[in-house]
Amino acid sequence: MARWIALLLMPLLCLAAVAKEAEPASADPVLEARMLRVAAELRCLVCQNQTIADSHSGLAEDLRREVRDQLKRGASDEQVVQYMTDRYGDFVRYRPPFKGTTAVLWIGPIVLLLIGLTVLAIVLRRRTRMAPELFEPDEDELRDGAPAPGGEVSR
Amino acid sequence: MKSLKFVLPLVVFVVLVGFLAVGLKLDPREVPSPLIGKPAPGFALARLDDAGRTIRREDMLGKVWMLNVWASWCVACRDEHPHLVAFARTKTLPIIGLNYKDSRPDGMGWLSRFGDPYDMSLFDQDGRVGIDFGVYGVPETFIIDKQGVIRFKQIGPVTPAIIETRIVPLLKELNG
Numbered sequence: 001m002a003r004w005i006a007l008l009l010m011p012l013l014c015l016a017a018v019a020k021e022a023e024p025a026s027a028d029p030v031l032e033a034r035m036l037r038v039a040a041e042l043r044c045l046v047c048q049n050q051t052i053a054d055s056h057s058g059l060a061e062d063l064r065r066e067v068r069d070q071l072k073r074g075a076s077d078e079q080v081v082q083y084m085t086d087r088y089g090d091f092v093r094y095r096p097p098f099k100g101t102t103a104v105l106w107i108g109p110i111v112l113l114l115i116g117l118t119v120l121a122i123v124l125r126r127r128t129r130m131a132p133e134l135f136e137p138d139e140d141e142l143r144d145g146a147p148a149p150g151g152e153v154s155r
Numbered sequence: 156m157k158s159l160k161f162v163l164p165l166v167v168f169v170v171l172v173g174f175l176a177v178g179l180k181l182d183p184r185e186v187p188s189p190l191i192g193k194p195a196p197g198f199a200l201a202r203l204d205d206a207g208r209t210i211r212r213e214d215m216l217g218k219v220w221m222l223n224v225w226a227s228w229c230v231a232c233r234d235e236h237p238h239l240v241a242f243a244r245t246k247t248l249p250i251i252g253l254n255y256k257d258s259r260p261d262g263m264g265w266l267s268r269f270g271d272p273y274d275m276s277l278f279d280q281d282g283r284v285g286i287d288f289g290v291y292g293v294p295e296t297f298i299i300d301k302q303g304v305i306r307f308k309q310i311g312p313v314t315p316a317i318i319e320t321r322i323v324p325l326l327k328e329l330n331g
């Protein structure tokens with residue numbers, strides 16, 4: 001019997017090994033909030049679609065500690081972001097600065113939107129010039145029994 | 156005008172395929188390091204095998220050297236290790252290990268088990284020097300020139316191909 005209980009409890013042992021102690025948060029909640037705000041601007045390079053604030057990777061924990069220490073020492077938010085950029089490049093910033101290498105990133109979507117709007121405008125303008133026979137009749141026109149001239153109605 | 160209707164979608168399609176083809180080949184894990192061409196960050200770390208001896212950045216000036224970031228918990232380091240051991244046998248340049256976020260017994264045990272290609276290893280327990288070097292994926296390898304400027308960075312394991320095509324030519328240039 002005791003053996004069976006031991007067997008049943010064995011999976012729990014694995015859990016105990018995986019579970020980790022919570023990181024000691026800074027005693028100062030204001031500093032902690034500021035640290036998380038800065039960390040939310042920074043990309044975790046180990047798990048690239050998470051911020052340093054969200055990630056549980058070892059590196060993210062270290063970088064959070066680094067951000068916390070620097071803020072404690074009186075660094076400004078910008079100084080901390082600059083510190084990270086100096087080491088890991090613009091890639092760590094979720095809002096990269098506008099410059100030559102990032103121009104496509106910033107302007108690209110606007111250019112695509114403008115192209116889309118231009119195409120839409122051209123198509124719509126062409127359509128207004130088209131003869132009404134070229135279009136399928138509206139449904140309420142069909143109901144009223146007044147099909148567009150020349151339009152063939154078949155169901 | 157009529158032909159444009161057929162050509163234009165084709166052109167758009169080809170451009171799109173081009174972008175996707177390039178995108179497939181890019182590795183998003185390889186982030187270009189802003190440190191290349193910049194002076195290596197200053198450090199003062201104790202040796203892994205001797206806590207009493209401190210090594211500084213200044214101690215390495217005047218030499219072209221390799222910094223290899225490793226840890227006993229790092230699986231990819233184990234793949235890389237035989238290549239480093241083989242490269243170290245050629246005695247091409249000093250290879251300094253940066254034992255990153257490890258413990259002394261684990262690190263020393265790992266070296267005695269798999270061989271020690273390093274002239275010495277520095278012990279970066281809390282990973283602070285690693286952060287200064289922009290380390291995010293162990294193993295990482297740096298080549299630092301005589302003036303203490305970082306000239307090359309490899310993220311992930313060094314392979315014989317990388318040694319041959321990237322590192323050896325660079326060393327010829329730096330030492331020449």
